[in-house]
Amino acid sequence: MKKIFIQLMVVLVSGLLFTSCDADSSANVSQVTYYAxxxxxxxxxxxxxxxxxxxxxxxxxxxxxxxxxxxxxxxxxxxxxxxxxxxxxxxxxxxxxxxxxxxxxxxSNQPSTINLEGSFVRGANVNNVTKLEDRKYVCDNATGYNVANDNITLVFYNIDDKQIYAPYTENASKSGISAESNVGTITDKNNWKWVIYASSVFGTAERIFKR
Incomplete structure (x- = not known):
């Protein structure tokens, strides 16, 4: 009886080994995909x-x-x-x-009635805006931040004297931050606000600027 029992155990273990090998036969097969x-x-x-x-x-x-x-x-x-x-x-x-x-x-195809050129502040931080042409500007501190290397320079547009927008710009700061604004709001020539979506450092708090 002892001999028969041992033989039976060997058969069962062998069966498990063969079954395991069959189940895992495709485990190491990889698939190549070509991305668009x-x-x-x-x-x-x-x-x-x-x-x-x-x-x-x-x-x-x-x-x-x-x-x-x-x-x-x-x-x-x-x-x-x-x-x-x-x-x-x-x-x-x-x-x-x-x-x-x-x-x-x-x-807008109408000449702008609001000139956003000049110095604006967010808290105690200055954002200098230079006019490039009608409705097109560049600013040197788009988030109103106080760390010079992270100050973001963006070209932006006064769309219709109500909306303001800065397109995506790579490496907009000395530290290499890329950024874009939402479609912000112009209240008047002395007040405007937007959200900046940046690749690092900054969150999505609304940035309010006053002349």
């Missing part, structure tokens, strides 16, 4: 005056040398001043997504 590569035609930022024509240049997408379908989300109304985002997306053969975004800014 998107190439934008034209500029990522387009600035137009109200009433001008927007031309869609599109985006090309491929993966492993094969052309992919590109879908576009968003629209542009050139008759209405504002900021419009167009998102281009594509899926590779395994369903992995990739996307790019184009920003279209439509400026």
């Amino acid at each position: 590569n998107l190439t934008m035609n034209g500029n990522a930022l387009v600035v137009l005056t109200q009433g001008q024509t927007y031309t869609e240049n599109g985006v090309d997408a491929e993966a492993d040398g094969k052309t992919l379908e590109v879908k576009i989300a968003g629209t542009v109304d050139t008759n209405k001043p504002g900021v419009y985002k167009l998102t281009y997306s594509a899926l590779n053969s395994d369903g992995f997504p990739a996307s790019l975004v184009r920003t279209v800014v439509i400026l």
Whole structure:
């Protein structure tokens, strides 16, 4: 009986080993996927005056040398001043997504009645604004911060004397922070506010500036 029992145990263990090997036979098999590569035609930022024509240049997408379908989300109304985002997306053969975004800014076709050039403050921190042309400015401290290396310099637009917007800028500070604003609000020539979306250091608190 003892001998038969030992033989039975050997058979059972052998069976488990063979079963285990069969179950794990695909455990170390890996799958290669080729991610979608998107190439934008034209500029990522387009600035137009109200009433001008927007031309869609599109985006090309491929993966492993094969052309992919590109879908576009968003629209542009050139008759209405504002900021419009167009998102281009594509899926590779395994369903992995990739996307790019184009920003279209439509400026009022009326001469601006509000000049935002000058020095503004947030608390005790100064933000100097220089006018580049009608409705286009650059500021040297977009968050009203007090650490010089992290002060963000952004070009921005007075869209229609009510809305203000700074497009995405890479390495906008000496420390390498990239940033973009929301569509902020102009109260009058002495007061405006926005939120800055930065790659580091800053949160999304509203930044209020006063002359």
